[in-house]
Every structure is written in C-alpha cells, then in structure tokens.
Amino acid sequence: MKRKIAMGALLLSALMFNGCSNDKDSKDVGTAKGKDKNLSVFLVFNGMPLSDEWEVYKKAEEATGVKIKSYASKNNTDSTQAYNLMLASNDFSDIIAYRVPDLEKLGSDGGMIPLNDLIDKHAPNIKKFIEENPLYRKDMYSLDGKIYAIPTYYDLDKLSVSSGLFIRTDWLKKFGLPVPKTLEETENALTIFKEQDANGNGRKDEVGIFVRGNIQAALNNLTGIFGARPYKTFYVENDQVTFATLDPNFKDAVKLSADWYKKGLIDKEVFTRGWGARDAVLPTNMGGMTLDWFGSTASYNSLSTGQIPGFEFYPMEPIQIKDGVKSVTVGRNTTPEI
Structure with missing residues (x-):
C-alpha cells in the first residue's frame, strides 16, 4: 500500500x-x-x-x-x-x-x-x-524535510479570483432588466424571475439563489453573496487577528439570508441539495443565481445548444451590499491541496 x-x-x-x-x-x-x-x-x-x-x-x-x-x-x-x-x-x-x-x-x-x-x-x-x-x-516540504505528495499548484497571479457570482442573463433580457449592481437591484430581479414565470412553464417554480455543498460550504457561499467572509476563518484587519463570525457583516449577511429565504428568493432546499445543486436546478431551467467556480459553472452554458435554447448563465460583478461591503469573491488557496 x-x-x-x-x-x-x-x-x-x-x-x-x-x-x-x-x-x-x-x-x-x-x-x-x-x-x-x-x-x-x-x-x-x-x-x-x-x-x-x-x-x-x-x-x-x-x-x-x-x-x-x-x-x-x-x-x-x-x-x-x-x-x-x-x-x-x-x-x-x-x-x-x-x-x-x-x-x-x-x-x-x-x-x-x-x-x-x-x-x-x-x-x-x-x-x-x-x-x-x-x-x-x-x-x-513537510516539517521533517520530506516530500510525501506533489500538490496541485495554480498560477496565483492569473487565478487570484476563481469563484464569483452568476446570474441568468437571458432572463434579465427577457424582462428588460440590467445586470444587478446593488442589493436592491438583485432583489428586484430575483422577485421578477419568481413572480413573472421566468422559465415560461406556467408555474412559479423558479429558484432565485442556489448554492452547492455540504451545510458549511452552502452557508459560506450563501452569506458570501451578502458580503460575509467564510464563517470558520481568521483574518487580519487593522493589524489585529479576528474571527469571521465576530464581523458585523457576518451577522448582517445571516439576517439578509433569512429575510430573503422567507421571501422565497433563496432555494428552499439550499442546505439539502448538497454538491448536486447546479445539476438539479440548471438543466431543469429553474436556477437564477449562484456563487460558484467560474470554470465549471460556465460550462452549463452548453445547455443552450439544445436542452434550453437561449440559456445564458454568465458571471456578474460583486453586488454592492452597503457602503464598503460587496459580495465576496473567492481565490485559490496559496497553500497546496493534495
């Protein structure tokens, strides 16, 4: 072995x-x-x-x-x-x-x-x-001076941002909406998607925001959309080490997530779909917005070639949550993953 x-x-x-x-x-x-x-x-x-x-x-x-x-x-x-x-x-x-x-x-x-x-x-x-x-x-190298595996490395200068927001731009065009730049514009777009039958099937089955992963990953991505750092991370601010959940932005992000969930703008199965969330809501023409990897998520635009004519799920800039706070973007680790 x-x-x-x-x-x-x-x-x-x-x-x-x-x-x-x-x-x-x-x-x-x-x-x-x-x-x-x-x-x-x-x-x-x-x-x-x-x-x-x-x-x-x-x-x-x-x-x-x-x-x-x-x-x-x-x-x-x-x-x-x-x-x-x-x-x-x-x-x-x-x-x-x-x-x-x-x-x-x-x-x-x-x-x-x-x-x-x-x-x-x-x-x-x-x-x-x-x-x-x-x-x-x-x-x-490990602390004992030995190499036990070859890590995966990335060009950090070119891949400093590897994950971000996606939205159904074909649905935006359908209703004459601009790509949202603020929290208010995003809420308005998702509300229209849901209330005005964006997928045109006669049912209010559109899923506004959906995210992938286990409970921890889903929570991180969901609150990240509202400007919060991953909740288990430490970071340095003003030369002081602090913890993400102590940041007022995290508490605000949780409140916004709860509010939008009650309004039906967040997937009701956000914490149960797991890693297959994209495959559940994009090929079925229901998903409206997410935060995920650029490369793999962009590949779903191949649905436009037959399964969902006109399908467009494109990246968008981080939305302005409030003064000085935008949706998070995620970069590759600077330390290796084996």
Missing part, C-alpha cells in the same frame, strides 16, 4: 508535468515509453467518480500514450466510503487522488514513502520546477 500511494503521486505528477512540455517531447514520451500502458485512478470528488470518458483524459492519452481507467465504481459517490472500501480490499489503484486529513502525520508515522529520492532519480521536470519556484518548494 505504501508503495502504491507514493508511486501514485509520482506517476500522476509525471503525467502532469510531461503534459506541460512541448508537443514534440510529449508525443515522444508517449510513443517511446507509454504506448499501450494503462493506469487505474481512484478519484471521487464532490460526489462524482472519475469517468473514463472525460475529454481531459482522452487528451492525456493522445499526448502520453497512457490510458486512464477509473478504479471507483460509478455508483460510489461517497469518497470516504470508497477510499475505505479500497483499503479494506487490499487491492489498490495505481494512482490515488484523495484528501488525507493529515498527510504530514501519515507520512511521519510511516504511512507513506517519501518522494525525495524518487523525484531526484526519475522526475527531472518536477525537480526543475522545485528548483525554479522557491515559494512552491517551501509549500511542498
């Missing part, structure tokens, strides 16, 4: 960094070393098991000659349960993509093989990346 996890992290990273090389180098790697090779990957993220048919893996196979196969069953949407079942079976995938709660402790306790020597001997691209990026190198 130890070897599988360690090599899995290395192999996954090797594929990633080979894919970042020029086209000629990538094809040479695939044809010379990776031809007819298969790698099984354990990945269940946000209730969704990896699919062999995802385009990203088809492109990876074209570039490297390595075919990715899903290990987890398509019916297993609980990542923790699926992970524990794999451990109990004593039959592991080649690559394991799973968020270990305390990776460093697992490594220091002997649960993982350090990658330092393997990187030095077999991963020149990763080694070069470490040498050329001291900020990321600092994040990669």
Whole structure:
C-alpha cells in the first residue's frame, strides 16, 4: 500500500508535468515509453467518480500514450466510503487522488514513502520546477524535510479570483432588466424571475439563489453573496487577528439570508441539495443565481445548444451590499491541496 500511494503521486505528477512540455517531447514520451500502458485512478470528488470518458483524459492519452481507467465504481459517490472500501480490499489503484486529513502525520508515522529520492532519480521536470519556484518548494516540504505528495499548484497571479457570482442573463433580457449592481437591484430581479414565470412553464417554480455543498460550504457561499467572509476563518484587519463570525457583516449577511429565504428568493432546499445543486436546478431551467467556480459553472452554458435554447448563465460583478461591503469573491488557496 505504501508503495502504491507514493508511486501514485509520482506517476500522476509525471503525467502532469510531461503534459506541460512541448508537443514534440510529449508525443515522444508517449510513443517511446507509454504506448499501450494503462493506469487505474481512484478519484471521487464532490460526489462524482472519475469517468473514463472525460475529454481531459482522452487528451492525456493522445499526448502520453497512457490510458486512464477509473478504479471507483460509478455508483460510489461517497469518497470516504470508497477510499475505505479500497483499503479494506487490499487491492489498490495505481494512482490515488484523495484528501488525507493529515498527510504530514501519515507520512511521519510511516504511512507513506517519501518522494525525495524518487523525484531526484526519475522526475527531472518536477525537480526543475522545485528548483525554479522557491515559494512552491517551501509549500511542498513537510516539517521533517520530506516530500510525501506533489500538490496541485495554480498560477496565483492569473487565478487570484476563481469563484464569483452568476446570474441568468437571458432572463434579465427577457424582462428588460440590467445586470444587478446593488442589493436592491438583485432583489428586484430575483422577485421578477419568481413572480413573472421566468422559465415560461406556467408555474412559479423558479429558484432565485442556489448554492452547492455540504451545510458549511452552502452557508459560506450563501452569506458570501451578502458580503460575509467564510464563517470558520481568521483574518487580519487593522493589524489585529479576528474571527469571521465576530464581523458585523457576518451577522448582517445571516439576517439578509433569512429575510430573503422567507421571501422565497433563496432555494428552499439550499442546505439539502448538497454538491448536486447546479445539476438539479440548471438543466431543469429553474436556477437564477449562484456563487460558484467560474470554470465549471460556465460550462452549463452548453445547455443552450439544445436542452434550453437561449440559456445564458454568465458571471456578474460583486453586488454592492452597503457602503464598503460587496459580495465576496473567492481565490485559490496559496497553500497546496493534495
């Protein structure tokens, strides 16, 4: 098991960094070393098991000659349960993509093989990346000086904002409304969506604001729309460390959330839909507004090609809640996630 996890992290990273090389180098790697090779990957993220048919893996196979196969069953949407079942079976995938709660402790306790020597001997691209990026190198090493996994890194300068507000702009056009910029304009738009049958099906089934996630994530996104920081975070203000729930903006955001919920402007199932909220309300032509990842949420505009003609779900600027307070925007972590 130890070897599988360690090599899995290395192999996954090797594929990633080979894919970042020029086209000629990538094809040479695939044809010379990776031809007819298969790698099984354990990945269940946000209730969704990896699919062999995802385009990203088809492109990876074209570039490297390595075919990715899903290990987890398509019916297993609980990542923790699926992970524990794999451990109990004593039959592991080649690559394991799973968020270990305390990776460093697992490594220091002997649960993982350090990658330092393997990187030095077999991963020149990763080694070069470490040498050329001291900020990321600092994040990669554990306190004991060992590397137990290759984190996912982002170009923080270009991805400083990765999540924000979306609204049904086709519905705004239908009623001659501008893209809302203030709290009052947003409330007016959502009220019209709901009361004037925005989806045109003759029923008042439109969902104004919806958000994804477990209760904590849903609460953070919901109150974030009203200008509050995530409720379990500490932050520095005026050289003082404080806690998000002590901020008056958080209390105001909770009050606004409760008020809009009573008015029917927030999804009645906001805390029970879970991570599948977008799939529940966008393809069914009911959802009006959310706060979510730009990349994945924008992909739902493909619904316009057949399922919902004219569908537009586009990003909007943070709305003005009050003087000095706007809806939050969310950036990628500056520390790695494994």
